[in-house]
Amino acid sequence: MMRVLSTITLACFTAFSAAAPAQTGGGQTAKPPAPQGAATTAAAGQNLSVTVKYTGKGVVDASHDLLIALLPTATVSSDSRPLAMLPVTKNGGVVTFTNVSTSPVYVLAVYDDKGTWDPQAGPPPAGTPMGWYMAAKTSVPAPVKPGAKATIALTFDGSKKFGQ
Numbered sequence: 001m002m003r004v005l006s007t008i009t010l011a012c013f014t015a016f017s018a019a020a021p022a023q024t025g026g027g028q029t030a031k032p033p034a035p036q037g038a039a040t041t042a043a044a045g046q047n048l049s050v051t052v053k054y055t056g057k058g059v060v061d062a063s064h065d066l067l068i069a070l071l072p073t074a075t076v077s078s079d080s081r082p083l084a085m086l087p088v089t090k091n092g093g094v095v096t097f098t099n100v101s102t103s104p105v106y107v108l109a110v111y112d113d114k115g116t117w118d119p120q121a122g123p124p125p126a127g128t129p130m131g132w133y134m135a136a137k138t139s140v141p142a143p144v145k146p147g148a149k150a151t152i153a154l155t156f157d158g159s160k161k162f163g164q
Contacts, residue, residue, distance in 0.1 A: 046146040049096045052088050052109050056129055056158030060091040063115040067124075068095050068154075070105040074132070074141035078123045078163070082108075085119055097146070104143030107133035109154055110162065126163030131156020 050068050054060055066089075069082040083102055086095040110117075111129040124130070132141035133154040144152055 045148045046100045046103065047096055047098050047148065047150060048100055048105070048107075048144060048146040049094055049151040050107055050133075051092065051094045051151070051153045053092050053153070053155045054109070054111050054129075054131075054158065055155060056111065058111065058113050058129075058158075060089065060093075060111070062089045064112050065089045066091075066093070067110045067112065067119055069108045069110070070097055070100065070102075071108055072102055072105065074106045074143070076108055076130075076162070080123070100146035103145050105146065106141045107144055107152065107154055108141075109133075109156055111156075111158055113158070124162045126161070128162040129156075129158025130160055130162050131158065132160075 048070070052066050052068055054066055058064055060066055065087045067085055067087050069085045071080060071082055073080075083105060084097050084100070086097065088095055109131050110124050112124070113129055114125075117124050117128065131154065133144060133152055134140060135142040144150065
């Protein structure tokens, strides 16, 4: 009986010690450690809205959509792994990426000119029209920092081709 009582007492003491606030040497209560999901919830407000316009040959519709991808680097190849992808079926349409956990990101638009590309099956075929979000008067992809109200406009003409 004494052994059972000691085990219960020890269990209660351990539970109480873990739940009790820690005290610093000066008698002040220390802040409890951040919860395990704190890093994830910090990204909850990190969004990015992208307005995309294609000015090249062809019509943007449900069969010939624009795929907007967020990438961690400013390069793309058949080995690239996008962080996220969203389709746009109307020229001038807007997509919003929510809870983006990487910063900065690079934004790439790809136009499915033939209407046959399945993004889930792999990268677009070589020669598929694409365009990066670029800062004004530059020819290099620009980094974008997601945030509570981050928005960009990406216009491309398809002169750049995937894999070329």
